[in-house]
Amino acid sequence: MSVATTTDLCYLIAAIGFILALKGLSSPRRARLGNLVGAAGMALAIGVTFFHPGLHHLGLILGAMAIGAVIGVPTARLVKMTAMPQMVAAFNGVGGGAAALVSVVEFLAIDTKLAPTYKIVEIAFGVVVGCVSLSGSAVAFAKLQELMTGRPITYPAQQVVNAVIGVAILGVALALFVSPSSTVLWILLALSLVLGAILVLPIGGADVPVLISLLNSATGLAVAASGFTIGSNLLIVAGTLVGASGILLTRMMSQAMGRSLPNILFSAFGAVITAGTAQGEADRSVRAGTPEDVGVLLAYSRKVVIIPGYGLAVAQAQHTARELADILADRGVEVFYAIHPVAGRMPGHMNVLLAEANVPYEELKEMDEANPEMATADVALVVGANDTVNPAAHTTPGSPIYGMPIINADQAGTVVFLKRSMRPGFAGIDNELLYDPKTVMLFGDAKDTLTKLVAAVSAA
Amino acid sequence: MNSILEYLTIFVLSAFIGIEVISKVPSILHTPLMSGSNAIHGVILVGAMLVLGSATTTTEEVLGFIAVILATLNVVGGFVVTDRMLQMFKGRVDERRPSGPDGSGGPGGSRP
Numbered sequence: 001m002s003v004a005t006t007t008d009l010c011y012l013i014a015a016i017g018f019i020l021a022l023k024g025l026s027s028p029r030r031a032r033l034g035n036l037v038g039a040a041g042m043a044l045a046i047g048v049t050f051f052h053p054g055l056h057h058l059g060l061i062l063g064a065m066a067i068g069a070v071i072g073v074p075t076a077r078l079v080k081m082t083a084m085p086q087m088v089a090a091f092n093g094v095g096g097g098a099a100a101l102v103s104v105v106e107f108l109a110i111d112t113k114l115a116p117t118y119k120i121v122e123i124a125f126g127v128v129v130g131c132v133s134l135s136g137s138a139v140a141f142a143k144l145q146e147l148m149t150g151r152p153i154t155y156p157a158q159q160v161v162n163a164v165i166g167v168a169i170l171g172v173a174l175a176l177f178v179s180p181s182s183t184v185l186w187i188l189l190a191l192s193l194v195l196g197a198i199l200v201l202p203i204g205g206a207d208v209p210v211l212i213s214l215l216n217s218a219t220g221l222a223v224a225a226s227g228f229t230i231g232s233n234l235l236i237v238a239g240t241l242v243g244a245s246g247i248l249l250t251r252m253m254s255q256a257m258g259r260s261l262p263n264i265l266f267s268a269f270g271a272v273i274t275a276g277t278a279q280g281e282a283d284r285s286v287r288a289g290t291p292e293d294v295g296v297l298l299a300y301s302r303k304v305v306i307i308p309g310y311g312l313a314v315a316q317a318q319h320t321a322r323e324l325a326d327i328l329a330d331r332g333v334e335v336f337y338a339i340h341p342v343a344g345r346m347p348g349h350m351n352v353l354l355a356e357a358n359v360p361y362e363e364l365k366e367m368d369e370a371n372p373e374m375a376t377a378d379v380a381l382v383v384g385a386n387d388t389v390n391p392a393a394h395t396t397p398g399s400p401i402y403g404m405p406i407i408n409a410d411q412a413g414t415v416v417f418l419k420r421s422m423r424p425g426f427a428g429i430d431n432e433l434l435y436d437p438k439t440v441m442l443f444g445d446a447k448d449t450l451t452k453l454v455a456a457v458s459a460a
Numbered sequence: 461m462n463s464i465l466e467y468l469t470i471f472v473l474s475a476f477i478g479i480e481v482i483s484k485v486p487s488i489l490h491t492p493l494m495s496g497s498n499a500i501h502g503v504i505l506v507g508a509m510l511v512l513g514s515a516t517t518t519t520e521e522v523l524g525f526i527a528v529i530l531a532t533l534n535v536v537g538g539f540v541v542t543d544r545m546l547q548m549f550k551g552r553v554d555e556r557r558p559s560g561p562d563g564s565g566g567p568g569g570s571r572p
Binding site: 025042060222234239349 | 470475490491504509528529535
């Protein structure tokens with residue numbers, strides 16, 4: 001068998017590995033195995049590429065890979081679990097950048113005067129989509145890492161600006177088909193970088209995970225375009241797999257939030273930002289309680305629902321939360337956790353944290369299962385959640401989260417918020433429930449407050 | 461068959477497989493799946509290696525070199541992050557350590 005045939009055969013095996021990986025990743029039991037199968041396929045594909053006939057610059061390739069690995073492995077290993085979504089954004093962005101660069105280099109290498117138009121189309125597509133993914137992911141990373149505000153950033157005539165850039169990209173791409181010069185390609189690249197950034201700016205922090213999924217899908221398509229350009233079946237298969245499944249996944253994620261994708265992408269445009277309805281009355285009073293009072297309240301309740309959010313993750317309070325649930329259960333109080341599908345900063349975030357604290361699986365109730373029980377709960381203990389219990393989702397049609405399913409904490413007899421401050425949640429909007437007469441606020445770090453509550457319940 | 465048609469065929473079939481293969485995903489797996497497919501498009505590393513390996517001018521070499529670095533980051537970062545996320549799921553079945561009030565020092569993923 002010739003080297004070329006063996007190589008292609010290995011690429012085929014790698015492609016099958018990727019398909020099985022995606023399949024495995026969509027079921028809880030086989031997810032980890034799926035990821036390993038994908039990694040094995042990747043290792044095979046990379047390994048066999050070294051034997052590609054006529055591959056020069058082996059030293060450069062190995063050097064670049066070493067640099068990438070030295071930066072990538074420690075970063076990925078050491079980053080905190082709470083920072084995972086932005087890591088996905090970062091690694092997605094660099095993939096988009098790589099895809100764009102592969103298209104650029106191929107453009108520089110071929111005789112563009114003789115190249116058929118479809119080749120130029122593939123290159124232009126790869127560069128545009130890859131760059132949009134790169135700069136879009138960079139802005140998404142900055143939002144999640146809180147390097148910039150997580151609120152939607154809007155400015156006058158935003159849609160007009162976006163449309164102008166979009167039309168300019170189309171125009172430059174057409175110019176590239178007519179006269180394929182590298183100068184035109186660089187202009188195209190720069191415009192695409194701008195487009196990616198300005199598309200992401202108006203998207204609110206809570207929606208960013210959905211956006212990352214969309215950009216992930218885009219990178220897949222850019223990789224597929226590069227595959228067309230350099231004539232690699234493996235890149236076409238893998239890129240298209242990611243592109244297609246990514247679009248489906250993006251839809252599922254937005255459905256879990258009760259939003260349509262266009263709504264997430266464009267809701268901040270125009271005059272939708274009426275979220276500040278409560279801003280005129282910013283100094284309304286809230287009821288701040290003491291852990292002792294709340295401890296007694298909890299100890300003599302029949303049913304307590306714990307609603308965890310990002311604050312629980314930040315404070316690493318999952319063990320303390322479980323401790324509180326345990327001593328309440330010992331006193332005969334019925335306790336369960338109500339998990340919003342997008343609580344925290346990634347779907348499944350809370351399940352993962354509470355599983356780590358060995359919270360029994362039966363005590364975790366999904367939103368749909370928990371909501372019918374909220375009206376009979378004596379206390380809703382909201383630990384570091386905010387947007388996912390904000391009744392504005394039901395009551396304020398202008399709110400960015402309007403229509404999102406929430407956990408109906410407002411139906412419980414008493415609502416206790418464990419919060420660091422009165423700062424709004426990740427979506428950047430005020431929460432009426434904080435000012436409700438039946439709400440008690442416990443300010444401070446969630447873990448400290450929970451520790452005090454444990455002591456108060458034991459003493460009660 | 462002309463090569464562009466051959467590639468288009470592969471593209472269309474892969475698109476259908478991509479949609480078919482993840483028909484139903486529970487919401488707790490959305491993020492790991494996103495991260496896992498993120499790692500898979502790191503296969504652009506193969507493309508980056510090929511263009512750097514056939515680069516003839518300095519510009520091509522420099523751009524190809526950067527492409528290989530970025531693509532490697534995508535591959536290793538993608539798979540490691542996904543594995544760390546999935547590692548946390550098994551905590552539900554086996555008890556690995558007593559859960560004390562001092563659960564600090566980073567979430568479970570920072571364990572070796």
